[in-house]
Amino acid sequence: MNKQSLVGSLSFHLQRALVVRSEFGLRELMVRLLRRLGLGGRELAAWQKRKMEADAEFDRKFGTDTGGVQNLADEHGIVGENAKHGLAHIASDPLQFRLIMDTLNLPVSEYTFVDLGCGKGRALLLAAQFPFKSIIGVDFVPSFVEAARTNVNIAASQGIRGDIEVVVGDATQFILPSGALLIYLYNPFDSRVVGKVARHLRESHQEDRRPLVVVYANPVHLSEFTSCGWQFMTKGSGWVALTRQS
Numbered sequence: 512m513n514k515q516s517l518v519g520s521l522s523f524h525l526q527r528a529l530v531v532r533s534e535f536g537l538r539e540l541m542v543r544l545l546r547r548l549g550l551g552g553r554e555l556a557a558w559q560k561r562k563m564e565a566d567a568e569f570d571r572k573f574g575t576d577t578g579g580v581q582n583l584a585d586e587h588g589i590v591g592e593n594a595k596h597g598l599a600h601i602a603s604d605p606l607q608f609r610l611i612m613d614t615l616n617l618p619v620s621e622y623t624f625v626d627l628g629c630g631k632g633r634a635l636l637l638a639a640q641f642p643f644k645s646i647i648g649v650d651f652v653p654s655f656v657e658a659a660r661t662n663v664n665i666a667a668s669q670g671i672r673g674d675i676e677v678v679v680g681d682a683t684q685f686i687l688p689s690g691a692l693l694i695y696l697y698n699p700f701d702s703r704v705v706g707k708v709a710r711h712l713r714e715s716h717q718e719d720r721r722p723l724v725v726v727y728a729n730p731v732h733l734s735e736f737t738s739c740g741w742q743f744m745t746k747g748s749g750w751v752a753l754t755r756q757s
């Protein structure tokens with residue numbers, strides 16, 4: 512397995528662990544991890560170490576605070592009705608993000624990038640390194656949106672584009688802008704909300720048949736997309752890109 516596949520695979524396993532913890536509790540997660548003791552446990556520890564290093568490296572470079580793992584149970588004022596269906600905040604991996612963009616090779620200057628569940632804005636800042644037409648982040652945790660806006664301003668002072676819009680809202684309700692879209696999901700919600708978002712995006716596309724690409728990283732609930740007519744465009748280790756016929 513090459514380095515990038517390993518990163519994707521480990522990232523996938525950590526997200527699975529977070530899903531188990533959020534849906535079944537810490538005790539069940541520990542039971543499952545103990546069952547896998549040995550190589551599985553070492554892989555997870557190695558991934559966590561590498562992730563902490565990557566987070567620190569990114570934030571050191573830009574003077575931002577986009578990393579760490581934040582549990583939604585510790586956050587206040589979550590908007591909408593889907594708080595219990597959201598997964599913990601964990602920031603995108605810069606290496607995986609670049610790999611996705613290089614593989615997709617889209618004419619990004621024609622596309623708006625929308626991160627549904629943008630957290631503290633890591634993926635927004637990664638997208639800002641590509642010439643997207645515009646960049647928008649949405650998160651239902653007000654303190655994450657505030658942190659993302661602060662991070663955008665800090666990065667802008669380092670020469671990264673500052674015209675990034677970050678809004679508080681529930682992903683299932685977000686009204687998509689017109690024009691070609693790249694929707695980015697970094698395993699933000701459980702199956703119920705992934706299903707709602709997949710149908711919400713399908714309806715938006717039925718009303719406005721523009722190019723629409725969904726990148727789903729750590730696609731734990733992929734069947735929610737494929738079961739409502741989304742088609743594979745391409746896939747890599749730990750991520751998929753989906754689309755619909757225009």
Ligand SMILES: C[S@@+](CC[C@H](N)C(=O)[O-])C[C@H]1O[C@@H](n2cnc3c(N)ncnc32)[C@H](O)[C@@H]1O
Pocket residue numbers: 583593596597598599600601602603626627628629630631632633634649650651652655680681682683696697698699700704
């Ligand atoms: C795994 S983090 C991803 C962070 C960011 N996209 C990145 O790649 O760095 C998932 C984020 O989704 C947000 N989220 C979960 N459910 C949501 C919902 N229904 N609407 C909006 N945001 C949601 C959480 O608050 C969290 O910040």
